[in-house]
Amino acid sequence: MKLTKKKFQTDFKNRLHEKFAIETVDANAQELFESLGSVIKNYISEDWRDVRRYQMENKNKTAYYFSIEFLPGKMLRSNLLNLGILDVVRDGLSELGLNFDMIAEAEKDMALGNGGLGRLASCFMDSLASTGLPGFGNGIRYKYGLFKQQFIDGYQVEFPDAWLQSGNIWEVRKAHEAVEVKMEGNVWLKEDKATGNFTPVYENPRVLRAIPYDTAMVGYENGQVNNLRLWDVEIPESEERKYYSINERRQVQDITGVLYPDDSTYEGRQLRLVQEYFFTSAGLQTIVKHYLKLGIPLDEIHTKIAVHINDTHPALAVAEFMRLLIDEHKMDWDRAWNATVKTMSYTNHTILQEALEKWPVDMVKFLIPRVYQIIEEIDRRYVEEMSKVADPEIVGRTRIIQWGQVHMAHLAIIGSHSTNGVAKIHSDLLKDVVLHDFYVLFPERFNNKTNGIALRRWSQISNEPMSKVLDETIGKEWRADASKIKLLESYADDKKVKDKLANAKHQNKERLAAYIKEATGVEVSPNAIFDVQVKRLHAYKRQLLNLLHIIKLYMDLKENPDLDITPRVFIFGAKAAPSYYFAKSVIKVINEVGTLVNNDNALKDKLKVVFLPNYNVSLAEIIVPAADVSEQISLASKEASGTSNMKFMLNGAVTIATLDGANIEIRDAVGNENIVIFGMDKDDVYAHYYAHDYNAWGVYDADPIIKRVVNALVDGTIPNIVREGQEIFDTLIKYNDEYFNLLDFHAYVAAQEKIDRLYKDQKTWRKMSLINTANGGQFSSDNTVKKYAEEIWHIVPGK
Known part of the structure; x- marks a missing residue:
């Protein structure tokens, strides 16, 4: 954008006066940051509106990126750089006697991720906008980030990361786009005698109100502004029930309270599953509503919508999308399944078995009973169809429900048209080892997209x-x-x-x-x-x-x-x-x-x-x-x-x-x-796995240098x-040094x-x-998203 230093200074001082009724010399860093952020958001807003309008009018196909983590960090410098006004703003503030770095320091990190997964999602949001590609992020507006880490006597101690304490200047609450998410209760199917169709009947469901908060994703000097939508939760008010206990309210608030609840307890795992369904359902509901405004038959939704499952956390998207199509929009199963597979794609981010999510059947059935019914039917039909053409043992190993657990990676692969790894060696391992059975069944679905950075x-x-x-x-x-x-x-x-x-x-x-x-x-x-x-x-x-x-x-x-x-x-x-x-x-x-x-x-x-x-x-x-x-x-x-x-x-x-x-x-x-x-x-690693010949004790006992170093852990x-x-000594010696x-x-x-x-x-x-x-x-993640766009999502640049 074109902006003069004088225009910026006037806008900034006016906003500071409007928000806080003070002069620049009296404002603290937080007040200066909020005023500056407000001015910058205003600069963004016109392009943000124009891009949305253009995409609706031209019916552009959009990629919706579902991720339980987004880790954008601080956004002030990034927005200024991408708008092309970083130097103008920095110099303008300096002339007003203000230190830009001090103001920027007041911004809180949007710590809505744990590491690489969330940082990658944010890089993709930046690159989608910067390459002019229509992209839309869906995640959770956690009230607390992962945690603030401090060391006390050398130990990690976790403190709440209340990043929202002073609000988030970049977000816009969209209460008019709120949706309801139903969970728990009982669900049974009622037959329509005239048509033979079945309609789900919900008894005593737990209803949650999902509120979207949108944040602009600004492209690099190209006028493209995409959207990151983070979902918060509220208790819906109704005539039937207006009052809730403190404990009931707290249970609802916990859903968007903390990133990654403690999964060492059953309750913690249950909360994580609730989070995953909550944001997935809310996001898909709004996608379908948006699509219907285009006036195109639902059978063709894949021509305008691509839904991407970033790791297994949003894998319920497959079953929830089916629920929306068959329950809410009365599409028959085969048409709905065809639309679902063509719409969905999945990125696998790990070969570690413990990170490939599996949920107890009883937990899924209790929390999301209708979705579980649909997963059961997907699984039944998968086994029935694949048993006609594939080795029964492979079909058995790849089915979704096994040994009392729902395998989320299996759901994501079966219910999508693309599964990709994130580096060449990783994608090869998925095909050759971790997901080999699926590769045998669906070789055309597997591909590699090496990660990138912004x-x-x-x-x-x-x-x-x-x-x-x-x-x-x-x-x-x-x-x-x-x-x-x-x-x-x-x-x-x-x-x-x-x-x-x-x-x-x-x-x-x-x-x-x-x-x-x-x-x-x-x-x-x-x-x-x-x-x-x-x-x-x-x-x-x-x-x-x-x-x-x-x-x-x-x-x-x-x-x-x-x-x-x-x-x-x-x-x-x-x-x-x-x-x-x-x-x-x-x-x-x-x-x-x-x-x-x-x-x-x-x-x-x-x-x-x-x-x-x-x-x-x-x-x-x-x-x-x-x-x-x-x-x-x-x-x-x-x-x-x-x-x-x-x-x-x-x-x-x-x-x-x-x-x-x-x-x-x-x-x-x-x-x-x-x-x-x-x-x-x-190959060396897998050779040891197959031979079962690694003996950490033998290595330790025969090597005086290693013995001396390892003994330092226990000898004072x-x-x-x-x-x-x-504990570490035992991990290495007693438990055979799992990672060599x-x-x-x-x-x-x-x-x-x-x-x-x-x-x-x-x-x-x-x-x-x-x-x-x-x-x-x-x-560059610009290169990576271009490959996703061309080979998986089939979206093209254009406002």
């Missing part, structure tokens, strides 16, 4: 020093077209350019060092190697392997303080699920190792360990640009894709990695010489970890030693760093 946020917003160097070196076209970053590769031997990029990296390291000092009190040198592992804490991601190497390095330095190594700062950021006790033990031990080494003067500042609390998008925007080394060390075959690996390499970090997830595609992009690969590949070397150290940390240990140590040698040769290191950045453009 490059604008992870370069232009979070790394302005690097972005400035790119502008000076290759021009500014890369800001709109990520493929142009590849032009940087022609400067791989240009010392001046590499020095400029190194200086930008140093600025970012200084910023992170200052943050570390403020957040933890630990002083770190920007001249040290910043070695970073930030991601959800899970055993398969192997933060433990990183920790074991740190313990070895500490022991080596204690024996020889003059050891010739480049000073190293190991930086962690991760949250552990509240009931995931092993992960919380790893956090405790990392923190205690940090306390031990950070206060040991004998180490001569050659080793520091920092675990930054409350890792989120905003913190990542400080950490990622400052990283020298990107830790992507999951056990090969376990990480579906990863996206932090893409963010780090774009920002010039060198990746130390296993051949897992998108690490393989990063290696292919940058070349073997510009990444440090170690350890087993997926590390203070204050009696319980946690024993000990088997990959020496290869990892050798890879870390290679990192040290490479970093000492700054000429080589800076070239590696540049080549990583130059090849980051191919991992």
